[in-house]
Amino acid sequence: MTDHDKDRQNDPEQGMPTAGRKPAPVENEADEVTQLLSGEGPTVETPRKALRDPATIDLDGPTRRLSVPSPEPVTPAEAEADEQHVGAPMDAAAGAAPTTDAPPTAEPAEVVPEKEPDRVPSPQAKSGLLSLRGRQASPAGLLILALLALFGFTLVVQLRSNDGDEGLxxxxxxxxVRILSDLEARDSRLQSEISALETSQRQLTSGVAGRQAALAEAEKRADELGLLAGTVAGRGPGLRIQIDGVKASAILNTVQELRGAGGEVMQIAGAENKAVRIVASSYFVDAEGGGVIVDGERITGPYLLTVIGVPQVMQTALQIPGGVVASVNSGGGSVTLEQRTLVEVTAVRAATTLRYARPAS
Amino acid sequence: MIAVLALIAGVALGIVFHPTVPPELAPYLPIAVVAALDAVFGGVRAKLDGIFDDKQFVVSFISNVLVAALIVYLGDQLGVGTQLSTGVVVVLGVRIFGNVAAIRRHLFRA
Known part of the structure; x- marks a missing residue:
């Protein structure tokens, strides 16, 4: 009924005063009606019922004239007020109550001859109130109920749907569109971040790989150099050579022959089972009282020479006519060659620290 | 009262059935609800003022809802749907405040 209110605001003289407002200035009879209507329910209803009793309840608007003559003795002024009072509810019951902002309806025309126009709306509004509260509602009343139910329904539906999906x-x-573009910008930002991170990851990985390769290479070189320098024990295919009854020169010859035949790592052990690693700087000297001195260690025969290399090649080199085996045998010594798929050179030398030489590069 | 019972029944139906809002109706339902709320408060005020009228209420209720939805629809077509629906909500909010103030005056005399 906001339209009511609007009209009332626009046109204060019309209609009922709202609570807290002063009643609009009206003439006496209207004032009386106003007081009556704005009072509490029972005081309003009682006279109305008394008046309506005879035949008005089921009657439509036009027939209300039957009830207009009030059976009670009243003063003319009261009669007029009561009549208005009675007539109006009938209008509303007929479902065609004229409203303050609906003068074109037929009802006001009916009422006008009896009363002043400005008094008309009040009783009718009262009747609307009663019909809403009341018993057999008019079609409009049913419609109101339906609308209210629909209102509650949609209210709940809307609240629920808002709860549900974050409003998307x-x-x-x-x-x-704005949300989507935001998401896309964020997505591209994250994508560039991902690619940057992947690039740095690749760099780090390649760096790690390069470092690992370099480390492996260095370790390999260190091993090779260690084998050559005699600081690392070695194993591999090779020969075990048993020599007896020879001098240091014969041993030196044997070692040289083996080196020429591709022997890589060698050691020599005497009867004392003490092995000496043979490296580039090894020397052999005949010791007094038998035996030889190898790199400061005195060993005695028989000597066991262990060499890693290609066994067949080294054996062939030793057995070549006029070679080591022949010369040793002719010198009264003995040589025994034994090919092995795996020999172990366990003797190591302490690494020497070079005092003067430095890498040129 | 019956009116309140009808309102509660509607709420109960909404809770029980829990329908989903059709997407094409989604932008207009909130505005329509606010407009209906305005109409309901206006009706309560008119009732307290004693000038309630069935037909008037029905017509104003429906027309409020339809006009509000129409304005939003028009705004959507014109590309200013957000602003226009905000405007509608502001206007309806002002009216609701006015109606509630009248109801409050009537009930509490203050």
């Missing part, structure tokens, strides 16, 4: 489903198209 009900968002407007431009909002969705």
């Amino acid at each position: 489903a009900s968002a407007r198209q431009e909002d969705l």
